[in-house]
Amino acid sequence: MSREDQILNKLNFFLDIGEINNEKPDEANLILGSIYEYSRELNLIDALNKGIYISSLVDLGKYSDEDKMTFYYNLSNAWSYKKMMLQELNNSLYWNFESEELVQEILNCRKALYYSKNSKNLNRKCEILTNLGNNLSHLGRFSEAVECWSLAVNIIDDFPMAIGNLGFGLFHYAQVLYDSHHKALFLKESNIYLKKAIKLDGIYPEAKKDFLRLSSVIESKVDITFLTAKNDFKNTSIGNSFEEKKYRKWCVENKLFLNPLNDIFQNNIVAHDILCLPTIIVNNVDSNIYKYHTIFNQIKQEFCSARYLFYDSVVNQTLHFSDRDTVIIDLFDYSLHSYNVEKTKLAFRTLYSILDKIAYLINIYLNLGYNSYEVTYRKIWYSKKGKLNPLIEQSQNWALRGLFWLYKDFFEKEELHSYLEPEAKELSTIRNFIEHKSFKVIELGSSGISEDGFTYIIGREHFIEKTLKLMKTIRAGIIYTSLFINIEETIKDYDADKLGKVQLSILDDNFKI
Structure with a gap:
């Protein structure tokens, strides 16, 4: 029996399970998560739709916050898979300003984040933040996406997909900047994250291929000496009086300057509303x-x-x-x-x-x-x-x-x-x-x-x-x-x-x- 047939048999087994509410929360989450993943792997949208329908029947009353976090995380992934099945990169549907798949994907991801507040599962928290960053970036909210990926990296400093997507996101953020110096600094930071992600375990092969490609593009367009040199922002003034310096430092630390560089740096160089x-x-x-x-x-x-x-x-x-x-x-x-x-x-x-x-x-x-x-x-x-x-x-x-x-x-x-x-x-x-x-x-x-x-x-x-x-x-x-x-x-x-x-x-x- 081929691997594909084995997966199909497992998928049909889970789809044929009776009343989902008879299952314990962790078992129900395992069943639903398996349906979503197997449907994605076999590209079976009807099976995926059935899994999403089954999820709508789940009574979450007996679920803990941890169980709800997992439930909504899996469901967000399901809607993401459906979006990918329906849309191809750069076609008109991909550029739709709104669709049910987009709404449900981000809605359920944010629900998962909401229920992750007290979770000790740091890996799952980082997965949720990374996915939310990916969602926001896709929607055109790239500044807020950087914040999500950065939060994930702050929780686990070598979380591979957050690091890789941060590099990926900064590359695309750079493309819409009008200031050439800002663009160069964004590409420099992007390359640092991309190269770091490539060396880490836990990166999907397709993602690693994309990260390598983008890093090569950056190194072909930006001077290699600039890319490898350390940033020197020490001599940049942050103000005159003690009160002004205190205020500007607060703005820098909270990323509140009207300056895209404040999304990636928290030092004196960004302390002006440029x-x-x-x-x-x-x-x-x-x-x-x-x-x-x-x-x-x-x-x-x-x-x-x-x-x-x-x-x-x-x-x-x-x-x-x-x-x-x-x-x-x-x-x-x-x-x-x-x-x-x-x-x-x-x-x-x-x-x-x-x-x-x-x-x-x-x-x-x-x-x-x-x-x-x-x-x-x-x-x-x-x-x-x-x-x-x-x-x-x-x-x-x-x-x-x-x-x-x-x-x-x-x-x-x-x-x-x-x-x-x-x-x-x-x-x-x-x-x-x-x-x-x-x-x-x-x-x-x-x-x-x-x-x-x-x-x-x-x-x-x-x-x-x-x-x-x-x-x-x-x-x-x-x-x-x-x-x-x-x-x-x-x-x-x-x-x-x-x-x-x-x-x-x-x-x-x-x-x-």
Whole structure:
């Protein structure tokens, strides 16, 4: 009997097992995982679909968090296999902005990550983070993908697939950067990770082949002396005063500078908000070039100001003179009322509002046709008939797809919202209560909406954590915005001989008063 026939017999045996809920959780997970893997190996989509259907019948009530982690990890893999069976690399389906397979793959991967919080199975945690990084990178959220792979490497420093995919991801991230020096540094880091992964055990042969190919491409295009030299960033200034240096160091360590290099380095070289719009080609009568930079300048300034407001509210938790003699009734509920708390709230509101301003820029740049008063981040992606806007869908723009999936995280319908990005739903709720309803920050107690629905109550540390999460997400969105425009500009048709130049100056710091 051939190996293929043996696998088929095993697959049919597992498919013929009766009531899945009669099995113990670990045995049910083994059965389902085997169905998914054997179906993939034999390329049997009907068997895979049956396995996915069986999983929908599972009662998870008796499953521990560890069991649920494994269940959702396996199910995410199943949807990934189905996606691979249906889609071929670089065909139109592969570039679909959304599909059921994509949604279910990332949804179940995030569920697995959610239930892995207290797991001692570090290897499985790294597998989940690596897969989530792969998912995010595929969707065009490459900055956040780097964070996932890096987290996996921080848990197990020689975890092979996280290291290899980090190298793979940085290579592709480099391709959409407009700054040649940044691109070279990304390729240098990519090559380091690729070479390290190739030497490790546990790399799939196909993956190792891809890693070798990319490393060869890098070494053929980038000077080998540069690739092998150590980076020397020691002499880069991080500021003048002690307070400025302290603030900038905090930004560097939390990867909050509007600078793609901060995704791969945490030292002085990245301590400035260098990200701008790329070179944009327009008709000589097109005044939109100034509009693009006007709105992007606003986005950058609001982000940077919100970042400092938040930082200041966290590190300077002392009584401010403006709070003296402000009469506040003590309700004995541990609620906090102060200038510092309001700074955190202002930072949160400002950061959240940037999403609509990104939509404003996308609308005018892609000429989507919305009136300025109609534009919101929730609205621009779909036509009035509820279909994805063809100008967006047909773009095959990697970073634009990342921005679209940010929309899905924040504004997707309720049943997907909770796990597509669990924290995004909470961020949306917090923003709604801060802007329109009763919102209370407390020193002690649990967080959530009050029983009567009147007030959203949140612990101070929890609110700080959520604001930092929002800041990181908005930073990634701003990076995707700049680079989606760069991708569009690289594919424009134009006659180079007829190009003129408009010199745009950088505003002197002395005028920022």
